[in-house]
Amino acid sequence: MDNQDHFKFSNGVIIYPMLFVLLLWAIFWFEIRFGFDFTNFGVYPQRFSGLRGIIFSPFIHSGIEHLYHNSIPLFVLSAALFYFYKSIAWRVLVFGILLSGLLTWIIGRPAYHIGASGLIYVLVSFLFFKGIIAKHYRLIALSLLVVFLYGSMVWYVMPIKEGMSWEGHFSGMIVGIVFALYFRKNLPQPKKYYWEQEDYKEEEDEFLKHFDENGNFIENTTLDEESEEPVTKINYIFKKNTD
CATH class of the missing domain: 1.20.1540.10 (Rhomboid-like)
Known part of the structure; x- marks a missing residue:
């Protein structure tokens, strides 16, 4: 953004x-x-x-x-x-x-x-x-x-x-x-948006329950469809960390 x-x-x-x-x-x-x-x-x-x-x-x-x-x-x-x-x-x-x-x-x-x-x-x-x-x-x-x-x-x-x-x-x-x-330091500051992993901690914890410690999907679990956007984001982070 x-x-x-x-x-x-x-x-x-x-x-x-x-x-x-x-x-x-x-x-x-x-x-x-x-x-x-x-x-x-x-x-x-x-x-x-x-x-x-x-x-x-x-x-x-x-x-x-x-x-x-x-x-x-x-x-x-x-x-x-x-x-x-x-x-x-x-x-x-x-x-x-x-x-x-x-x-x-x-x-x-x-x-x-x-x-x-x-x-x-x-x-x-x-x-x-x-x-x-x-x-x-x-x-x-x-x-x-x-x-x-x-x-x-x-x-x-x-x-x-x-x-x-x-x-x-x-x-x-x-x-x-x-x-x-x-007053050179008194400048209008831009709004900052921090899209850090902790912002999605609850969603990430819920998402990671569907995987074992090796990153394999546990078949008898289902993903929450309502959290489609956060899951997509967390999935990217998760895969990036396990590649």
Whole structure:
């Protein structure tokens, strides 16, 4: 029987990413509706008060275009994360936010760094390099899909666009690579089926009663027709051992 991978769809694959994205939109709506500006809750490098942005910055966006461009990749990538790496998905998300934010705080320019793009780069980097390291055909296919959809994002880890936090992108990419290496042993394991002789022990014991110690069939015994498939298997094992 062919091995089957432990890739299993669950409601969380869609629900968690959707709730996360909806939360971003709800926060943005709250800012617009009540006239707030949460920009000063972003990461401000080398400033003690700017450390709070490590937690809050992914939920803050400068405008609807900024939020829109982050929403789709965030949903797609986090859904892929929960589908292919369910056991470590929350750790990648939570520590991805914290570590990419901290690294941005260390290396960033003196300005407010906001937006979920740092986390997006964590996910892009992690999914790509994890699939390559895993050498699993489905995960490699996922890596290629990530490159196809978001490969152009690699250019934005460099300071090529004014007003864009390339430091946040660079930090996210580095954290994603580190996670891919750190979690390299956390791979979806194939289901294993052990067709060992002991699995048929009761059937084998019953079957062997019909033979003497030399392997000759005892004529005054009858085989159980209901156990046709197990007998066939045991008969193969028995003959193999007595040839």
